[in-house]
Amino acid sequence: MHGVLPGGYWDDEGRLHRQFELTAMTGREEELLVRRDTDSASLVTEVLSRCLRRLGSIAPVTPEVVRGLLVADRQFLLLQLRRVAFGDLVRGSLLCPWPDCGRRVSLEFSLADVPVEEAADHAPVHSMTLSAEARDDGEAACAEVHFRLPDGSDQEDLSGLLADNEAEALTLLLSRCILRIGPYEPPGDQRVAALSPRARAEIEERMERLAPRVEQTMETECAECTRTFLVPFDVQRFFFGDLRAGAALLYREVHHLAFHYHWSEREIMDMARDKRRTYIDVLDDVLLEVQNCGT
Ligand SMILES: [Zn+2]
Structure with a gap:
């Protein structure tokens, strides 16, 4: 498709x-x-x-x-x-x-x-300006933040930590996604960790707004x-x-098809599910007809 x-x-x-x-x-x-x-x-x-x-x-x-x-x-x-x-x-x-x-x-x-x-805006890197309240050190130079959106590598690397310590996982996610703070590129973990809660909230809110959903x-x-x-x-x-609900059925289906058609396990496993199902439906019809003839 x-x-x-x-x-x-x-x-x-x-x-x-x-x-x-x-x-x-x-x-x-x-x-x-x-x-x-x-x-x-x-x-x-x-x-x-x-x-x-x-x-x-x-x-x-x-x-x-x-x-x-x-x-x-x-x-x-x-x-x-x-x-x-x-x-x-x-x-x-x-x-x-x-x-x-x-x-x-x-x-x-x-x-x-x-x-x-x-996505609200298709771009590999996004930028935003933090509000004055979000910058507690008042450093105007550090108002601009560049970031990317979370991807599969973040999901893979952080899923374990997310289950153990959600706050730490979110901090780590931010430091992976924030590519630049003011003149600092990359900003380094410490500078990301030092962001005010308000600054974090503003960045997270912007990420959510820009990401497809x-x-x-x-x-x-x-x-x-x-x-x-x-x-x-x-x-x-x-x-x-x-x-997983269909898991038990997979092996039954393979057995069923192998038994009646004499196909190898490899051939059957290479089929898409709907094709497998089509053969099983045909087979069931045939078996039913055979049964009817016998009685
Ligand atoms: Zn009700």
């Missing part, structure tokens, strides 16, 4: 690459995802670099390039992979969070309806009490959850 990233990848020569070509996961990628359940950011990198055929004029797309993709671009690509493998529709059930209701309601939405916001909450209505509420929707967890 083809598409356009909400952000895009900047190569070393300053060119932006946004058009992508994605192929469906085969049994190999499904197996990879299912077998390893730790450090999902690096797993996302591995899956995406295997399934991305082309990014702008970049082909093949290496893991290094995928690491350099913005967080929302990676989420966007995961959503597209999920759509190809399992379709657009998401079904589930949950309890209505209104205390006087609390009844089980079914949830159904289309992934095509997940709101995606394009895949909406991670869905508004839904309770069918019982008709009131609305927000359902959190973590793209990465959701993607892995779906695949």
Whole structure:
């Protein structure tokens, strides 16, 4: 499938690459995802670099390039992979969070309806001027800050720390993303750590405003009490959850096809999920007919 990233990848020569070509996961990628359940950011990198055929004029797309993709671009690509493998529709059930209701309601939405916001300003590096209140040393020279937006390499390197010490992880993220403060380039960890809380808040707020975004909450209505509420929707967890749920089936399907068609395990694992499913459906029909003839 083809598409356009909400952000895009900047190569070393300053060119932006946004058009992508994605192929469906085969049994190999499904197996990879299912077998390893730790450090999902690096797993996302591995899956995406295997399934991305082309990014702008970049082909093949290496893991290094995928690491350099913005967080929302990676989420966007995961959503597209999920759509190809399992379709657009998401079904589930949950309890209505209104205390006087609390009844089980079914949830159904289309992934095509997940709101995606394009980057407000496509640039490899952004700059901003801190407010006077944010600069507690009053140094006018240090008012200008240059930064890049968080990407896959930040996710990979900081995911462990994020679970242990969120504050420290966020400080580290800032010092990775801030490329210059006033005349200091790079600013050094100490100068970033010395930023006032107000300055940090201003930078973080600007980063959020500039970054592309895949909406991670869905508004839904309770069918019982008709009131609305927000359902959190973590793209990465959701993607892995779906695949792990289908994990037990993967090997059954391989066995089923190998048994009846005499294909090798390698041949079957190289098929995309929908192709595998098509053969299984055909096979089930045939087996049913054979059974009917026999009785
Ligand atoms: Zn309700």
